[in-house]
Amino acid sequence: MRNGSERSRATSVTQPFRIPHSPFRIVFLLAACTPVTTRPDFLPDPQASRLVLDAPPARVTPEIAVLVAAESLQVERVNVRDGYVETAWYDTRSRRSFRGAGDVPDLAGTVKIRCWADPYVPGQTQLTVETVSRPRYDPSRTERDLEVVVPKTHAGRAIADSLVAALKKRFGIPNSAPSAP
Numbered sequence: 001m002r003n004g005s006e007r008s009r010a011t012s013v014t015q016p017f018r019i020p021h022s023p024f025r026i027v028f029l030l031a032a033c034t035p036v037t038t039r040p041d042f043l044p045d046p047q048a049s050r051l052v053l054d055a056p057p058a059r060v061t062p063e064i065a066v067l068v069a070a071e072s073l074q075v076e077r078v079n080v081r082d083g084y085v086e087t088a089w090y091d092t093r094s095r096r097s098f099r100g101a102g103d104v105p106d107l108a109g110t111v112k113i114r115c116w117a118d119p120y121v122p123g124q125t126q127l128t129v130e131t132v133s134r135p136r137y138d139p140s141r142t143e144r145d146l147e148v149v150v151p152k153t154h155a156g157r158a159i160a161d162s163l164v165a166a167l168k169k170r171f172g173i174p175n176s177a178p179s180a181p
Helices: 023-032 057-070 155-171
Strands: 049-053 075-079 084-087 089-091 096-098 110-119 125-133
Touching: 049 155, 057 075, 057 084, 057 110, 057 125, 057 155, 110 155, 125 155
Parallel strands: none
Antiparallel strands: 049 125, 075 084, 084 110, 089 096, 089 110, 110 125
């Protein structure tokens, strides 16, 4: 490719127009822009609890995983970089965790807790805690289609509320934080 037209070629010297392509630059660009994430491909339910903590997501996420394990829940997925923690299904009556969708004996008393730790302003985290249950099991539908947010009186919600209270105590909330819906 040259920058110049054919008719001006006789009167002026053309300069080559190059676009530098380094294989290292291309590989670096592709590696830096990877869309791989461990977060689910859906957003939290609008009814989920939200609060702002006075700490960055990189400090909040590992603490969530520790607190969840202290409550005797199994952590199914955790990724500090993505700011995401998800528990396995937890039966609040028998106090047992279940991996997999079809192994849960008591659907009404079983919950899953998901936490999204998103950057809010520098040094603060907007935390979303979603506590869901599955009223029925249907292998022909996705797990997310069957989930509903548990009511405030549910035992699983009490576990999530104690998790939020421990995080508030550990990190504090900023004075100018927006109120939760």
